Amino acid sequence: MKNTKLQAFTPLFYLVWSDDLLTQKEFKTIQEFINNLSWLSQEEKQQLLSKVDISNPPSRNELAQWKLDIEKSIQDKTAVKSIFDIAVALSDKDLDISLVESDFTKLENDLGILGEEALQNFKTKADSFTANSQTTSNFDIQKITEFLDGKEAPIIKKVKSIISRPEFAYETSTDINVFRQTVYNWCKILADENLGNMAYPKEYGGGGNVEDYFAIMETLSYHDLSLVIKFGVQFGLWGMSVQSLGTEKHYAKYLKDIGSLKLPGCFAMTETHHGSNVKGLETTATYNHSDQTFTIHTPNQNAQKEYIGNAAVHGQMATVFAKLVIDNHDYGVNAFIVPLRDTNGNTIKGVTIGDCGHKMGLNGVDNGTISFDNVVIPKENMLDRFASVNDKGEFESPIPSDNRRFFTMLGTLVGGRIGIPRSALAAAKSGLTIAIRYSDQRRQFGPEGGSEVPILNYRMHQRRLLPHLAKTYAVHFALQYLTNRFLNRTEAEMQEIEALAAGMKSYSTWSTRDILQECREACGGKGYLSENRIDALKNDTEIYTTFEGDNTVLMQLVAKNRLSEFRKSFGEMGSLGIINYVYENAKTAITEKNPIATRKTDDEHLLDSEFHLQAFVHREKTILASAARRIKKLVDGGLEAYDAFNVVQHQMIDVAQAYLERIVLEQFQEALKAVKDENSKQILTKLYQLYALSQIEKNKGWYLEDGYMEAVKTKAVRKMVNQLCWDIRPDAVALVNAFDIPESCLAAPIAANF
């Protein structure tokens, strides 16, 4: 095509034949366009039309030549911004084709060709900011590790060193019998290292250190999770039930053997028909005064104990929860030590044990069912800290109400609701370490002519992983807080701490569920291969949202606790208090809900921790007050309280959620105050901001409904979340490396630390 006028069409032709998006219809559009151009001769039109004849495509060589021509013509011309600009560049300098610009522009529009985008086809040198983002480390990783570990560093180090030994190589057999035995052997090693008895009193051979015990649970969770659950069943549930519900005679008799794993045992509470509603247990313990014994009995198939860890294979004894019956009177649920197997592993007469069989995960733990057919145990086997039968055969308890006694008993077991969320946290850390390291190495797609780009450079991928990373740091600090509250608890705080533990258990395990799901998908096919361990992490922790209390049920309890606190504080304030409360709310409305605040979108404000806290607190208070009002209204309207609570169940979850989010936010803020190293502080502050704003973004529907924010502000929050993700991305690998998980535990080939 030596005709200059016709050369102007070259880029168009090239796009027509190379672009995979144009359809037959668009060929017609181009043909009509050519036919309508008045400045072309009939002959010229024919020549052009022959190039867009769908039945007569150009040869590959012709196509290649076109591309070459175009590339040559636009080399070093940065001003080229549209197809027409190329046409100009291709034309003789003498010819002024600017008159036809509008025709070309219209055609480009009709074909939906975006000038700059189409030009990508011809630009060979990629100068892309997406491609240029990469991993750097702006802080000293070890300093953050030290900050996270705090004073638990020595025990964490010890546990890591043990689980990195060769004998802790992961079990690869899919045979659950083999797996169960391996996990048992691992537990034995841990017991020999005096990790199992860490929380028991020193006078019974223990370490007397509950704080270390929780750190052990968390650190073990970097390894196989069947191990930590088996460990938790033996030393936590079984051992701690003896310690919490029994008295000196039980400690002396059992604790040493439990701590050494000489006496494997179970915590037999849940029954087939009673899990969440544990007050409804049907197993009976009938007192026989004549021979000072109890008869443990399973009255029907559905009252069998189910899902009991250590039951199917290893357990020799169990703490069995059963309704105490004396003289046909039911004294509510109490706990009893019942033998299951003799030292040879044979089941005791009257005890029937079933195997829960293969599970979704945790197949290294031998869960089973237990039924009792009138099994007789001596009177001393009653765990009698809170209730006992006296010499006259009468029931005795310092807590007269069955209900209250039962919840006091349960309250002593709250430790499980600290160990589990901390274990879930560790699993999330493992998943994120694998997924973020992989995303930093895995390359896919890239700018035209440039090399492929790490997938962590893609905004969507950052969105999928980095807010989860921020949340994981947030949960870390919140669980440290929970642990400290528990360790320093007073009697008066117990209800609050129990609710906090129940809530944080839900918050952390749901968070881990979401994180591992995202990690699996973010790793694509590699995430599906068992060798990369997201399989095990995800399936093992799947039940964390159910055991130690179903999350949804726990959240209802948390919300009820919040409501009851609310009513009390409201009540104590009296009528003056009510006026104050209304006034305070009005003040919020004035200072926080004025048009300037609800629309404020400058960076400084959005990143301000004072703003975050106010927003979280406002949400928490408002939802709580609204739920309280709604329940009152329903009850006043004649509804049974049971029904009223059912109507607002959905809202109750929000009450608990908003409370927990505020706690987690506060604890992240508190943690930041304690960071001394400036570089650490800087990156942790960004993570904190990402946590705060991504929570606000998640709840934007609520904030808009409430009027606390306007659209302009929630949109600015979204933008800031994107920006924070982009800013944190270069440090992401360093931030997961700061978790300092042993490489032998991570084990995933795709997470190899390059």
Place this chain on the structure above:
Amino acid sequence: MKNTKLQAFTPLFYLVWSDDLLTQKEFKTIQEFINNLSWLSQEEKQQLLSKVDISNPPSRNELAQWKLDIEKSIQDKTAVKSIFDIAVALSDKDLDISLVESDFTKLENDLGILGEEALQNFKTKADSFTANSQTTSNFDIQKITEFLDGKEAPIIKKVKSIISRPEFAYETSTDINVFRQTVYNWCKILADENLGNMAYPKEYGGGGNVEDYFAIMETLSYHDLSLVIKFGVQFGLWGMSVQSLGTEKHYAKYLKDIGSLKLPGCFAMTETHHGSNVKGLETTATYNHSDQTFTIHTPNQNAQKEYIGNAAVHGQMATVFAKLVIDNHDYGVNAFIVPLRDTNGNTIKGVTIGDCGHKMGLNGVDNGTISFDNVVIPKENMLDRFASVNDKGEFESPIPSDNRRFFTMLGTLVGGRIGIPRSALAAAKSGLTIAIRYSDQRRQFGPEGGSEVPILNYRMHQRRLLPHLAKTYAVHFALQYLTNRFLNRTEAEMQEIEALAAGMKSYSTWSTRDILQECREACGGKGYLSENRIDALKNDTEIYTTFEGDNTVLMQLVAKNRLSEFRKSFGEMGSLGIINYVYENAKTAITEKNPIATRKTDDEHLLDSEFHLQAFVHREKTILASAARRIKKLVDGGLEAYDAFNVVQHQMIDVAQAYLERIVLEQFQEALKAVKDENSKQILTKLYQLYALSQIEKNKGWYLEDGYMEAVKTKAVRKMVNQLCWDIRPDAVALVNAFDIPESCLAAPIAANF
């Protein structure tokens, strides 16, 4: 306490000692309260204080007596609404204690005791509407089954009957070798039943029925999902690649043996380093004109084929995607048939096969890696429908652009993106059937004094499952639509249908992921046991969001397709069109965004399908136009298109999501029009409304930001979603039974149909 005044305190004392919520602090509150009552003598005060002495609790008998007294006094007194009312009831008729009412009320407030709620302790007869909800069937289940199956009923029935045979009993071995062989044997049975070759042309021994083939894929998915994937790899991916990319000579040579499973084969596209960016494949097929052969070669470890189904054990041949090289010139990715094993199962020289090993799920499928070390194949093995090498050794293709040819080739394989979402749909149906039947049977908690209540009666539980049930019906109809569009496609519609398939693949598989997650949690511990099959359903479908195209990447493609359509239609309209578009938008603003519409909350309006469609369309159009504007602005501002798309990636997902939601909504509406049976229509309409409103609720943040709805309306939507859940609950079991999944396939003990 014979003193009537003192008797009034009985309920208070009972609550103090029986309630598990009161703390030491509250004991003090009560003591102070008593001390401050001027109408009591000092002696009376002492007597009362002795009852709230924390170191001297009442005996159990005393407590029981109090309760008895209270219960007796309020029997049949429906007017009793507060603790004070009980006090009145307990007092002598002669004594007027109404003077002290305000004191009591204040105390109740201070203690946070909600009168009605506290009264639950004393009411023995439960009259609860929560407890009274139960399963009924308001429609003929079979009629809905017939409606869902439509004209595919015969083939669905045939497949169900085959997979219900004893030889299709689930494999319980955890040994993957055993499992793989079982699945292979099942496939052989299906091939013998002429199900595998259903889509192949009749002239090559096939059934010539693509529609039936898809119905087979979906129905097989009620059984083990390894089966359907193995089946899909063999007959879909391997067979259809030959049919779609090859020519007559290949059909004649291979199709019959593929259809009978005499020739097991693979679809070898994905490489370790190239999955989503399949254009970047590195395997080469070098043409040698001297002996008319191709040499297939894997240039480096990361160019090995990976995750290839049928490769590890059974595959004898593979369709291998490789870059064609002639005379050192790269002609882009093409497809070749390459032998892997001889009929004895020995690997061909030059072929190295690895085993992907244990996976999260689908362990009945033998995924493997394949490497080629200069494997020579005859020229005829090139699948030459879209490209070939002519007798002179030159490359020839009716499609000159490598890019365009490649996407045309991929386009012929779109069937996989119909089979997978339909398989995912079936898995969701299985999960919901198990979870909803169980939730209808499982009882936990209940009104005080009443029996325990099915957990499906709890609002939160309904919230967790019923919107998913509605969505599953919605996806069913949308996938029927997709299938029909595909079966009746014209060339001009192909791009739209490809985008629709990519989008529905993502929509359906993500939906299934969420549904099975909720089902697992809703079934608690039972959901964790492998015997109840949520394990397998969940882990097998986990990879559905990744294979046949990573969902996130596919959603970007869908969004790009929408943008390109938008630009075209916008372009075609010309400047008049732009004015019209702005005017149309303004009309929407006037008619739909006026204060009356944005605040309209009456039931009729909220349930109106016209309102739903407008809201969905408005969202779709607005997000699309906004994304288009934003990209243009970024590019105009100097950003590379590649970078601009990265900046808006998050928004692109919304573009695709809003488009798909509108399609799904429309198809549910269309389906309803075709329902003849009135009872069916009624319940399906409720499900439709639940789908529509729960989507709006999910997107309420967007609607509020946009100003399309105000808070009063989004709140009304939430309320209506709750109400619809409650209304649908009695029919829920019937609605899952209408899926008509063979009981032998469901298999879960907890889903036994009572």
